[in-house]
Amino acid sequence: xxxxxxxxxxxxxxxxxxxxxxxxxxxxxxxxxxxxxxxxxxxxxxxxxxxxxxxxxxxxxxxxxxxxxxxxxxxxxxxxxxxxxxxxxxxxxxxxxxxxxxxxxxxxxxxxxxxxxxxxxxxxxxxxxxxxxxxxxxxxxxxxxxxxxxxxxxxxxxxxxxxxxxxxxxxxxxxxxxxxxxxxxxxxxxxxxxxxxxxxxxxxxxxxxxxxxxxxxxxxxxxxxxxxxxxxxxxxxxxxxxxxxxxxxxxxxxxxxxxxxxxxxxxxxxxxxxxxxxxxxxxxxxxxxxxxxxxxxxxxxxxxxxxxxxxxxxxxxxxxxxxxxxxxxxxxxxxxxxxxxxxxxxxxxxxxxxxxxxxxxxxxxxxxxxxxxxxxxxxxxxxxxxxxxxxxxxxxxxxxxxxxxxxxxxxxxxxxxxxxxxxxxxxxxxxxxxxxxxxxxxxxxxxxxxxxxxxxxxxxxxxxxxxxxxxxxxxxxxxxxxxxxxxxxxxxxxxxxxxxxxxxxxxxxxxxxxxxxxxxxxxxxxxxxxxxxxxxxxxxxxxxxxxxxxxxxxxxxxxxxxxxxxxxxxxxxxxxxxxxxxxxxxxxxxxxxxxxxxxxxxxxxxxxxxxxxxxxxxxxxxxxxxxxxxxxxxxxxxxxxxxxxxxxxxxxxxxxxxxxxxxxxxxxxxxxxxxxxxxxxxxxxxxxxxxxxxxxxxxxxxxxxxxxxxxxxxxxxxxxxxxxxxxxxxxxxxxx
Numbered sequence: 001x002x003x004x005x006x007x008x009x010x011x012x013x014x015x016x017x018x019x020x021x022x023x024x025x026x027x028x029x030x031x032x033x034x035x036x037x038x039x040x041x042x043x044x045x046x047x048x049x050x051x052x053x054x055x056x057x058x059x060x061x062x063x064x065x066x067x068x069x070x071x072x073x074x075x076x077x078x079x080x081x082x083x084x085x086x087x088x089x090x091x092x093x094x095x096x097x098x099x100x101x102x103x104x105x106x107x108x109x110x111x112x113x114x115x116x117x118x119x120x121x122x123x124x125x126x127x128x129x130x131x132x133x134x135x136x137x138x139x140x141x142x143x144x145x146x147x148x149x150x151x152x153x154x155x156x157x158x159x160x161x162x163x164x165x166x167x168x169x170x171x172x173x174x175x176x177x178x179x180x181x182x183x184x185x186x187x188x189x190x191x192x193x194x195x196x197x198x199x200x201x202x203x204x205x206x207x208x209x210x211x212x213x214x215x216x217x218x219x220x221x222x223x224x225x226x227x228x229x230x231x232x233x234x235x236x237x238x239x240x241x242x243x244x245x246x247x248x249x250x251x252x253x254x255x256x257x258x259x260x261x262x263x264x265x266x267x268x269x270x271x272x273x274x275x276x277x278x279x280x281x282x283x284x285x286x287x288x289x290x291x292x293x294x295x296x297x298x299x300x301x302x303x304x305x306x307x308x309x310x311x312x313x314x315x316x317x318x319x320x321x322x323x324x325x326x327x328x329x330x331x332x333x334x335x336x337x338x339x340x341x342x343x344x345x346x347x348x349x350x351x352x353x354x355x356x357x358x359x360x361x362x363x364x365x366x367x368x369x370x371x372x373x374x375x376x377x378x379x380x381x382x383x384x385x386x387x388x389x390x391x392x393x394x395x396x397x398x399x400x401x402x403x404x405x406x407x408x409x410x411x412x413x414x415x416x417x418x419x420x421x422x423x424x425x426x427x428x429x430x431x432x433x434x435x436x437x438x439x440x441x442x443x444x445x446x447x448x449x450x451x452x453x454x455x456x457x458x459x460x461x462x463x464x465x466x467x468x469x470x471x472x473x474x475x476x477x478x479x480x481x482x483x484x485x486x487x488x489x490x491x492x493x494x495x496x497x498x499x500x501x502x503x504x505x506x507x508x509x510x511x512x513x514x515x516x517x518x519x520x521x522x523x524x525x526x527x528x529x530x531x532x533x534x535x536x537x538x539x540x541x542x543x544x545x546x547x548x549x550x551x552x553x554x555x556x557x558x559x560x561x562x563x564x565x566x567x568x569x570x571x572x573x574x575x576x577x578x579x580x581x582x583x584x585x586x587x588x589x590x591x592x593x594x595x596x597x598x599x600x601x602x603x604x605x606x607x608x609x610x611x612x613x614x615x616x617x618x619x620x621x622x623x624x625x626x627x628x629x630x631x632x633x634x635x636x637x638x639x640x641x642x643x644x645x646x647x648x649x650x651x652x653x654x655x656x657x658x659x660x661x662x663x664x665x666x667x668x669x670x671x672x673x674x675x676x677x678x679x680x681x682x683x684x685x686x687x688x689x690x691x692x693x694x695x696x697x698x699x700x701x702x703x704x705x706x707x708x709x710x711x712x713x714x715x716x717x718x719x720x721x722x723x724x725x726x727x728x729x730x731x732x733x734x735x736x
Contacts, residue, residue: 022085023060024093025362025406026053026073034096034359037075045070045082054448056363058406073097094362114146114596115586116531116544121444121452121476122211123486123529123546125149127204134628134639135675136242136688136727137198138250138272140226145673146641148584148598148624149206150224152193156504157700157714157721158322158341159381160289161190167208167221167548167580168602168618172494172501173523175211175219178226180369181351182216186419187375187390189501191345195316197270197295199240199252199731202227209527209548210472210490213440213456214398214411217470220492220523221550221578231256231266231301235733242729246288246722247276262303270295279325280723281696283704285714287722289322289341306357314349323382324707333383339707341507343379363409364401370394381506382707386425388500393418407448412441415460423499425512434495435463440470450478456490465520468493486529486546493522496556498569504715505567509708510560515570522553541587552576559608561616564655565710574607576615596626614649617718621646640674648718653702660702660711666718669695684731694723 026042027034036057043050044061045068053059063069069085071093078097085093114131117124127143135145141162144150155161164171176184176192184192204226211223229238240252250273256266272293277286299312321329323340331337351371358364375390398413415438423430440458445451453475460468472490479485496518505512529546555572562568584598600622604615614620623644630637648666675688697719703711 021060021062022071022093023058023405024095025057026059026075027057027094027096027362028075028078029096029098034357036363037078037097040073040075040078040097043072043074044068045072054446056406056409056446058362058448060448094360116542118484118531118533121454121474121486122488123208123527125206127206129202132198132201132204133677133684133686133731134637135673136686136690136729137201138242139194139198140196140201140204141193143198143201143204145643146596146624146626147206148582148600148622149208151619151622154717154721155190155715156507157717158285158289158507159190159343159503160194160291160320160322161504162193163190164193164224165618166206166224167550168578168604168615169221169550173221173492173521173550175215175223176226177215177223179228179351179353180215180225181353181371181396182218182394182417183349183371183373185218186392186421186497187377187388187500188347189497190503191318191320191343194291194293194318195295195347196226197250197252197268199238199254200228200268200270200297202229202234208529208546209488210492210525212454212474213442213458213470213472214396214413216415216417217438217458217460217468217491217493220494220521220525221548228297228299229254229256229266229268231264231299232258232303235735237732237734239732240729242727244725244727246274246278246725248272248274263300264303265298265300268297268299277325278722281699283699283701284324284326285339285701285704286322286325289320291318291320293318306359308355308357310351310353312351314347316345316347318345319343333380335383335708339382339712341379341381343377346376348374358401361401363406365399367396367398367400369396369398379503379506381503382712384426384506386423386499386503386506388421388423390422391418391420407446409444409446410442411444412439414439419495421497421500425499425506430499433463436460436468438468452476462495462520465493465495468520482533482535484531486527486531488527489525491522491524493520495520496569498556502558502567502569505558505560507714508567509565509703509710509712511566513566513568515568517571518556518569519554519571521555523550523555524553525550536587539588541585543583543585545581545583547579547581549580550578555606557606557608561608561652572607574610575612576606577604578615579603592630592632594626594628596624598622598624598626616649616651617716619646619648634679637677637679638675639677640672643671643673645669645671645719650718651716653716656702656711662702662716666697669693669719671695671720682733682735684733685728686730687726687728689727690725691720691723696720696723 026037026040028037038053040053042059047067049064051059051061071083073095074080078099081095083093114127137143141152151165155163166174207223211219238254242250251271253269258264274291295316297314302309320343324338327338327340354368356366371394373392377388379386394417396415400411402409417436419434421432438460442456444454456472458470470491474488476486498514527548531544534541555576559568580602582600586596589595604618605612606615625642628639647668650662653662672692673690677686700721702713703709
């Protein structure tokens with residue numbers, strides 16, 4: 001016994017004893033405000049006892065009793081600071097470090113254009129400017145060429161409308177945000193992907209599965225958030241000019257300037273012109289509609305010590321014309337003249353965001369988001385007339401802080417959404433007024449190590465559909481430094497906008513039959529993701545596998561297979577689900593050569609005519625090979641991607657005469673895109689081509705020889721409708 005007491009006394013003298021635990025936040029000074037500083041060193045004076053701050057700037061440290069209760073906080077290129085804990089009245093430490101002014105600027109850049117966030121609790125893929133500039137990226141619809149998760153295709157063969165698919169589901173089940181405010185809804189659904197110029201975008205965040213409850217209840221399959229270029233960051237001037245061999249020309253401008261030390265502004269401008277007619281397949285119809293677009297935005301930012309404000313206005317005017325080659329908008333629209341389509345859009349947007357950061361309570365802030373949209377559209381599709389107007393308002397009031405300890409954070413708030421729709425289709429009027437007040441609370445827990453969880457709940461009171469209850473949960477667990485698992489589950493809702501979301505059916509001879517009792521669409525989504533990071537030849541090799549399932553409680557079914565001359569819209573009667581599995585890997589195979597390989601499999605079924613069958617026009621599988629090489633001094637960059645698109649079930653056309661019938665499945669096909677870029681000091685010149693295999697869908701328009709006949713249909717699109725496209729352009733930048 002004496003021996004054990006002796007050993008204990010020796011160890012007592014050798015091993016420092018642990019005293020009280022202290023915790024706090026380390027922030028960095030940014031102008032007149034502060035933000036968290038992750039990775040800062042916090043060390044007890046005269047000891048090796050220390051820690052580093054996490055992503056929120058938080059730290060926790062057990063002190064050694066025998067040593068001074070003094071902390072030394074340091075970070076490279078920042079002035080160090082010391083804190084005497086014995087003089088503090090509370091145990092929470094709040095330190096603000098300032099950067100060292102006499103250090104010259106060091107710019108660190110990364111070639112990784114798209115990456116899966118390693119620290120985010122949710123499954124979020126970040127697409128930055130490096131990725132966006134690997135292709136022409138004229139607008140949002142062309143920003144996903146290197147994405148295995150997001151498919152982009154044409155809705156029909158005459159209007160040029162595009163839609164995305166995520167998890168095998170149409171884009172209407174993915175929530176679109178612009179800087180975390182819901183957007184591209186309602187009347188913007190068919191053509192909204194073309195309303196976001198590529199040169200305006202700073203980054204895109206693609207999230208699979210249900211999203212956070214802060215942004216509403218509409219995310220069912222995923223969420224896509226677009227961040228525009230800011231008035232106080234990035235190039236002072238950015239100019240992009242683009243043209244292709246078919247005669248399309250675009251011009252883009254982003255100019256920003258400081259007004260005062262705290263106020264800055266930016267002007268974003270986009271012009272698009274395409275007026276040359278093409279008919280390569282000799283079916284008598286334009287391969288692509290003629291489009292003119294003007295898109296302008298002016299935004300302002302105020303960066304105060306605690307108060308931050310952003311506001312902006314945007315105006316878009318677009319005209320598109322399609323149909324037969326001989327059609328002119330001045331002609332009388334009847335069966336004795338050529339078939340034509342025309343869509344004229346004027347869209348007005350305004351937003352205001354106000355934020356207040358509490359200086360003396362870390363990770364605590366207040367925010368208020370506002371957006372107003374007026375969307376006017378006048379359109380015709382052959383003999384169909386469709387005029388519509390949408391007036392929408394969105395408001396979101398949020399408060400964020402922590403409870404007891406910064407491990408336990410919460411966000412709560414109130415929201416209000418107003419949507420007024422006025423639609424006239426031929427001689428029928430469809431008006432709808434939606435008012436949705438809501439409240440939400442979201443709790444986030446982090447053990448400051450390997451586990452994070454987000455639990456959210458919101459309740460909305462819809463004036464048409466009653467109470468909407470939306471629970472969601474996301475969790476991330478790091479098995480070790482190189483392996484992590486994410487899980488998610490949650491519910492989502494969306495109001496159906498049958499006509500606006502299916503304008504492609506107006507470009508057919510079919511009659512729309514809409515059930516009078518359509519309910520709100522709702523579903524549950526479940527996701528599981530596993531990511532491993534391997535060190536191979538001193539380079540990181542990332543492999544990600546994920547699986548998502550969406551189960552619909554109710555879905556508005558579009559059934560074009562019940563009879564020959566009608567398309568029915570009604571509530572789901574039976575099952576409807578989507579299973580999506582994806583495997584993706586990224587590795588720098590050789591120096592400066594990045595390679596991405598991906599494969600996705602979709603199992604999407606719905607109940608049609610009392611049978612659970614494959615949903616039509618959905619790729620069963622997709623393969624992707626993406627290559628990016630840059631020379632050592634970044635004078636040249638070469639990018640290419642190869643897409644293998646799997647077969648799709650084609651809607652039943654057996655009602656038609658033999659010459660107007662289609663096969664039951666489309667063939668698999670390959671699309672290759674490539675671009676080469678030359679870098680100069682302020683210039684970038686690029687040359688590229690899309691669809692190098694020149695693959696197109698044969699006869700994309702059924703009964704193109706009789707557009708006013710009862711079998712005309714331009715809406716069954718499973719492949720490219722235009723062939724190879726060669727383009728060139730330049731970018732000019734004046735940096736800060």
